[in-house]
Amino acid sequence: MMTLDELRQAAEAGTIDTVLVCFPDMDGRLLGKRATVHFFLESVVEETHACDYLLACDMDMEPVPGYKVASWDLGYGDFVLKPDLNTLRRVSWLEGTALVLADLTDEEGHDLSHAPRNVLKKQLARLDAKGWRAMMGSELEFYVFDETFGTAADKGYKNLDYAGNYIQDYHILQTTKEEPLIRAIRNHMDRTDIPVEVSKGEFGPGQEEINLKFAEALEMADRHTIYKNGAKEIAHFEGYAITFMAKYAFEYAGSSFHLHSSLWDKNAGAPLFPDADAPHGMSKLFRHYLAGQLALFREMTYFFAPYVNSYKRFQAASFAPTKAAWSFDNRTAGFRIIGHGKGRRVECRIPGADANPYLAYAATLAAGLYGIENELELPEPFSGNAYDAVDIPDVPKTLRESIEALDTSKVMRDALGDEVVDHYVHTARWEQYEYDRRVTDWERQRLFERC
Structure with missing residues (x-):
C-alpha cells in the first residue's frame, strides 16, 4: 500500500x-x-x-x-x-x-446507507462491538476468449473463440496457452497490493480461476473489486476478452465466487471457529454462525445472484449448488466446511462471479450474526450427493424467488435496514422487468417457424 x-x-x-x-x-x-x-x-x-x-x-x-x-x-x-x-x-x-x-x-x-461499501461496514461495526472481526476469501472464476472486447461485441457475444479447446480443470498444457494473460494478471495484482496465491484451469474451455490471499472483510471486498476491474483492463491490453458472467453458455459450467468466511478475536488475533474438543471440531460460535447461514440462505440469495442470468448457473452435476446443505469437503453442497486449525472456515458455494462482494459479505455476516445471537442449532452434516437429495431445501431457482424472500425478510430488514432492502429490492425488480420485456435468440429459434 x-x-x-x-x-x-x-x-x-x-x-x-x-x-x-x-x-x-x-x-x-x-x-x-x-x-x-x-x-x-x-x-x-x-x-x-x-x-x-x-x-x-x-x-x-x-x-x-x-x-x-x-x-x-x-x-x-x-x-x-x-x-x-x-x-x-x-x-x-x-x-x-x-x-x-x-x-x-x-x-x-x-x-x-445504500452504498455497497457502507452496507458492509455496518455489519463489520456489529462484529467490532463484540470484539470480533471477519476474515474473508474470494475465489473467482471467469472465461477467457481469443477475442478482444471489440470483436466480441461485433459478434453479438455469440460464437466466440474460447481460449481453450476442451475442459481444462487443473490442466497445465491447456492453461499454458492462456498464460501470457494469466501471468500478467497474477503479477500485476501482486504489485498492486492484491496478493495472489494460485491460478488454475477450471471446468470449462478457457475457464480460469485466480485465488486471492484472504484478508479482513472490507480489505478483501476492496481487493476483489479492484481485481475484477483490473483483470478486464489487463485482458484488454493483452488482446483478450474475459467474462465474469455467472453462466455464459448453456453447455458449459458457470463461473462461481466461492465465498470463504471465518470470525476472529480482533484483540488476540485468534480464530474463533476451530475447537478440537467440540463436535466436528467446530466451536459453538461456528455452529451457530453456520446455522444462521442455513436459516437465511433464501433471504440472502439475491446478494449472491443479482441477475436473471445468475440462476441459470444452478444446475445439477455442474459444481454449482442446487441444495442448501452443509457438509465436509463436499462440492455438491451449498456450504462446505474446509481447512484445519486457524484455516477452519465455511465456503459458501452459492454466489456467482457476477455478485457484488460488499453485499455478499454483508448478507453473509448478517445471517451469521443472526445465528449467533439466537443460538441457532446446526443440523447434522449432509453426506453424499446433494444434487439427488429430496429432503434438503433448494437454492432459489429464479430471481423472482429471491426478490420475494429478501423483500419479506424481517431479519435482513433488521440487520441491513429497511432503506437498504427497499433500495435493492427495487433494483432487482427493475432487472426482472428489463428481462421480461426482451425477446431472446432462443425464442426466435424455437418459435419463428414452429409455433
Missing part, C-alpha cells in the same frame, strides 16, 4: 501523475474520476463529488424511476466521495497511476 507522503514523493519525482478516485457501484463495478496528482493532493484528498444517479441506475447507466434516494423529481444532485487513504495503492498495469477507494456520504456528511 502507499502512504500520502509516498504519493507526494512520487508526484515530485514524476512517477505518478494520475489518481483514480473510485467507489463500487451496485453491480460491484468501479466508478469514479481520474484526478491529476497535484489536484488530488490539493483538494480531492479531502473529498470530491459525483451525481447521485450512479446508485439509482441500471447496468446500462439508465436512470431508473422509483428510487427514494435519487430521481428526476429530486433533481439528481450530488453525493460526496471521501477517499479512504487506507486503500491508496499504485496501479501496476496503468502507467503513472495510483488508485484510492472512497466512501460515500451526503452533503451533510452522513453515510449513504
Whole structure:
C-alpha cells in the first residue's frame, strides 16, 4: 500500500501523475474520476463529488424511476466521495497511476446507507462491538476468449473463440496457452497490493480461476473489486476478452465466487471457529454462525445472484449448488466446511462471479450474526450427493424467488435496514422487468417457424 507522503514523493519525482478516485457501484463495478496528482493532493484528498444517479441506475447507466434516494423529481444532485487513504495503492498495469477507494456520504456528511461499501461496514461495526472481526476469501472464476472486447461485441457475444479447446480443470498444457494473460494478471495484482496465491484451469474451455490471499472483510471486498476491474483492463491490453458472467453458455459450467468466511478475536488475533474438543471440531460460535447461514440462505440469495442470468448457473452435476446443505469437503453442497486449525472456515458455494462482494459479505455476516445471537442449532452434516437429495431445501431457482424472500425478510430488514432492502429490492425488480420485456435468440429459434 502507499502512504500520502509516498504519493507526494512520487508526484515530485514524476512517477505518478494520475489518481483514480473510485467507489463500487451496485453491480460491484468501479466508478469514479481520474484526478491529476497535484489536484488530488490539493483538494480531492479531502473529498470530491459525483451525481447521485450512479446508485439509482441500471447496468446500462439508465436512470431508473422509483428510487427514494435519487430521481428526476429530486433533481439528481450530488453525493460526496471521501477517499479512504487506507486503500491508496499504485496501479501496476496503468502507467503513472495510483488508485484510492472512497466512501460515500451526503452533503451533510452522513453515510449513504445504500452504498455497497457502507452496507458492509455496518455489519463489520456489529462484529467490532463484540470484539470480533471477519476474515474473508474470494475465489473467482471467469472465461477467457481469443477475442478482444471489440470483436466480441461485433459478434453479438455469440460464437466466440474460447481460449481453450476442451475442459481444462487443473490442466497445465491447456492453461499454458492462456498464460501470457494469466501471468500478467497474477503479477500485476501482486504489485498492486492484491496478493495472489494460485491460478488454475477450471471446468470449462478457457475457464480460469485466480485465488486471492484472504484478508479482513472490507480489505478483501476492496481487493476483489479492484481485481475484477483490473483483470478486464489487463485482458484488454493483452488482446483478450474475459467474462465474469455467472453462466455464459448453456453447455458449459458457470463461473462461481466461492465465498470463504471465518470470525476472529480482533484483540488476540485468534480464530474463533476451530475447537478440537467440540463436535466436528467446530466451536459453538461456528455452529451457530453456520446455522444462521442455513436459516437465511433464501433471504440472502439475491446478494449472491443479482441477475436473471445468475440462476441459470444452478444446475445439477455442474459444481454449482442446487441444495442448501452443509457438509465436509463436499462440492455438491451449498456450504462446505474446509481447512484445519486457524484455516477452519465455511465456503459458501452459492454466489456467482457476477455478485457484488460488499453485499455478499454483508448478507453473509448478517445471517451469521443472526445465528449467533439466537443460538441457532446446526443440523447434522449432509453426506453424499446433494444434487439427488429430496429432503434438503433448494437454492432459489429464479430471481423472482429471491426478490420475494429478501423483500419479506424481517431479519435482513433488521440487520441491513429497511432503506437498504427497499433500495435493492427495487433494483432487482427493475432487472426482472428489463428481462421480461426482451425477446431472446432462443425464442426466435424455437418459435419463428414452429409455433
